[in-house]
Amino acid sequence: MRTTQYLLSTQKETPSDALAISHQLMLKAGLIRKLAAGLYIWLPTGTRVLNKVVAIIHQAMRKVSAQEIQMPIVQPGSLWKSSKRWHDYGLELLRFQDRHNRDFVLGPTHEEVVTELIRHEINSYKQLPTLLYQIQIKFRDEIRPRFGVMRSREFMMKDAYSFHLEQTSLDQTYHQMHDAYCDILKTLQLNYRAVEADTGSIGGHISHEFHVLAESGEDSIAFNEHNTYAANVEKAETCSVLSIRKQPHLPLKQVMNLEINNINTFMQHFDISIENTIKTYIVKASDAIDSLLIALIVRADHTLNEIKAAHLPEVLTPLQLATSDEIQKQIGLHHTTLLGPVNLPIPCIVDHTVSHMSDFYAASTQPNQYYTGINWDRDAQYLRAVDCRQVLPGDKSPDNKGILSIQKGIEVGHIFQLGEKYSQALQAKAINQQGKLQPILMGCYGLGVTRLIAAAIEQNHDKNGIIWPESIAPFSVVIVGLNIDKSTDVKQAAQTLYDELQQHNIEVLLDDRQVSSGIKLADMDLIGVPHRIVISDKTLKKQEIEYKNRREKTVQYIPINTCLTFLLRQNITQCSQ
Ligand code: ATP
Ligand code: MG
Numbered sequence: 001m002r003t004t005q006y007l008l009s010t011q012k013e014t015p016s017d018a019l020a021i022s023h024q025l026m027l028k029a030g031l032i033r034k035l036a037a038g039l040y041i042w043l044p045t046g047t048r049v050l051n052k053v054v055a056i057i058h059q060a061m062r063k064v065s066a067q068e069i070q071m072p073i074v075q076p077g078s079l080w081k082s083s084k085r086w087h088d089y090g091l092e093l094l095r096f097q098d099r100h101n102r103d104f105v106l107g108p109t110h111e112e113v114v115t116e117l118i119r120h121e122i123n124s125y126k127q128l129p130t131l132l133y134q135i136q137i138k139f140r141d142e143i144r145p146r147f148g149v150m151r152s153r154e155f156m157m158k159d160a161y162s163f164h165l166e167q168t169s170l171d172q173t174y175h176q177m178h179d180a181y182c183d184i185l186k187t188l189q190l191n192y193r194a195v196e197a198d199t200g201s202i203g204g205h206i207s208h209e210f211h212v213l214a215e216s217g218e219d220s221i222a223f224n225e226h227n228t229y230a231a232n233v234e235k236a237e238t239c240s241v242l243s244i245r246k247q248p249h250l251p252l253k254q255v256m257n258l259e260i261n262n263i264n265t266f267m268q269h270f271d272i273s274i275e276n277t278i279k280t281y282i283v284k285a286s287d288a289i290d291s292l293l294i295a296l297i298v299r300a301d302h303t304l305n306e307i308k309a310a311h312l313p314e315v316l317t318p319l320q321l322a323t324s325d326e327i328q329k330q331i332g333l334h335h336t337t338l339l340g341p342v343n344l345p346i347p348c349i350v351d352h353t354v355s356h357m358s359d360f361y362a363a364s365t366q367p368n369q370y371y372t373g374i375n376w377d378r379d380a381q382y383l384r385a386v387d388c389r390q391v392l393p394g395d396k397s398p399d400n401k402g403i404l405s406i407q408k409g410i411e412v413g414h415i416f417q418l419g420e421k422y423s424q425a426l427q428a429k430a431i432n433q434q435g436k437l438q439p440i441l442m443g444c445y446g447l448g449v450t451r452l453i454a455a456a457i458e459q460n461h462d463k464n465g466i467i468w469p470e471s472i473a474p475f476s477v478v479i480v481g482l483n484i485d486k487s488t489d490v491k492q493a494a495q496t497l498y499d500e501l502q503q504h505n506i507e508v509l510l511d512d513r514q515v516s517s518g519i520k521l522a523d524m525d526l527i528g529v530p531h532r533i534v535i536s537d538k539t540l541k542k543q544e545i546e547y548k549n550r551r552e553k554t555v556q557y558i559p560i561n562t563c564l565t566f567l568l569r570q571n572i573t574q575c576s577q
Contacts, residue, residue, distance in 0.1 A: 002512050004512050006044060007043060010030045029528065030043050030045050031045050037145050050450070056184055060187075066133045068133060071110050071136070074107070079112035082112070092108055094108075109444075111442075131162045135158045150451055164442075165433075166441070170417055177415055181413050188472060194211075197235055198232065205417050208415050209411050210411070223404065224399070225403065233390060236398070239352060240351075252375070253371065282339075283321055288313045289314045292326070292346075294315060295348035331345055340363055350382045360374050393405050476529070477529065478509045478511060478532050479533045480535070482517045484511075493545075528550055530551070530572075540560070549570070
């Protein structure tokens with residue numbers, strides 16, 4: 001490809017509304033253009049990268065014998081009503097009606113459609129297991145589209161779905177897909193972690209997310225130094241930081257008429273550290289207990305993990321904090337986080353660490369009254385001790401192997417064991433080996449194709465632009481001819497090398513524009529082509545060319561007649577066509 005025939009579309013200015021570095025660089029390097037909020041046009045350079053990522057994914061899917069299909073983006077609302085997600089999915093689901101007033105949605109994901117397909121196509125164990133996938137545009141009406149294609153409204157996803165009659169078969173495919181995702185991320189040369197994850201609104205039991213590590217990530221993931229445990233902080237298990245509950249030393253004492261309005265003055269007044277007190281969250285209770293509200297208590301230096309809390313059967317889902325009116329009515333007090341368990345008229349569930357605390361301090365249910373020397377059993381009771389706090393860096397790894405650290409990650413993939421959730425709702429059943437009709441077990445496997453590209457840039461860039469991993473670079477080599485419009489020697493040498501590289505199926509861009517060398521070199525750094533060759537009259541005099549790897553600082557001079565062999569030795573990608 002020659003730049004004079006190519007829509008290079010690089011731009012110098014950093015767009016002011018682009019916050020993420022990948023968003024800035026994708027605009028500046030001419031990969032994407034915004035059409036409207038969360039909607040992007042992919043320009044030729046972006047499309048080349050996108051096609052490379054797609055090809056890598058197809059290859060990985062072929063390896064696990066996944067079969068490619070294509071499902072419509074427009075989906076009947078009736079299917080979403082059957083699965084109950086018409087209600088549960090919320091406003092991200094874009095709904096509309098056709099001319100006959102029938103409900104439709106723009107597909108944010110395809111569990112319903114694929115289950116409807118399977119309901120008709122599969123009726124016997126002889127047709128199972130089977131694994132289907134597609135690479136396709138999804139639409140989610142995100143409340144705040146941001147960071148370019150990282151969180152857009154329209155984006156490309158690889159979504160796969162597997163179908164089974166036995167759990168062992170689902171486990172096997174799930175592990176194969178897990179490994180396939182690891183292979184894809186390794187081929188993309190990304191630093192990533194596969195982590196245990198919460199299943200969220202999609203349902204099911206077992207789930208893993210794949211995160212590309214980057215400071216700009218919206219998720220936090222916890223992992224130990226041995227890589228034997230990794231989980232999204234939403235899910236990461238915690239243990240008590242106190243090994244045992246000590247015997248009470250202090251008597252329970254009530255302190256009256258003390259006006260304290262925050263935890264710091266509370267600690268100062270009693271001369272205690274934060275580990276000696278607690279933090280209480282009053283939330284709405286579920287029908288499982290005989291109370292409208294329930295208190296969830298963590299140690300004051302810890303934070304409630306709302307996702308873990310929402311999974312407690314005693315707690316109403318989605319988790320809702322009680323209003324001050326409700327607290328007033330049930331407890332007779334305006335909400336205070338220092339509120340303690342003594343004489344609390346609602347049940348309480350405590351975090352494991354809290355269950356090991358003794359002689360602690362907290363507020364009473366009466367205004368301006370406090371208790372010192374609180375001890376469980378003697379002074380107050382709890383319903384259950386559970387894991388309901390947010391993990392912290394330095395916590396013990398739940399598998400007892402080392403210490404956890406926490407890093408930011410960009411979620412690029414998410415896989416789930418859905419079980420029977422969709423097959424029950426949509427009546428997808430098959431006859432098992434015993435001749436009995438049984439709901440089909442499902443797995444689903446999502447990979448954000450366009451988000452992967454933004455994540456790759458977050459991890460691979462410098463102040464001059466993108467530094468593409470070799471496997472997804474829009475071009476492998478760029479030839480910059482200095483003064484190419486004036487020097488016939490430069491023009492000829494550039495053309496010869498260009499032809500030679502093309503014959504070897506190396507994707508090469510020849511920069512033959514009539515612009516300054518400064519602009520050419522800056523543009524090629526910006527779009528991040530891994531290998532750069534500069535040809536000038538000066539180097540040609542010595543029968544040499546100048547070579548620079550985008551990841552390195554220095555240039556090398558290579559005899560022009562060995563240039564091709566030299567490039568081939570740099571592990572250059574040769575495309576297969
Ligand atoms: P997030 O928590 O980031 O919103 P999600 O849990 O909603 O993601 P899934 O429903 O599991 O995502 O979708 C599978 C993959 O699709 C995600 O791992 C992500 O890579 C990609 N994806 C999801 N939403 C978007 C979006 N708005 N823009 C770009 N990619 C997305
Ligand atoms: Mg989402």
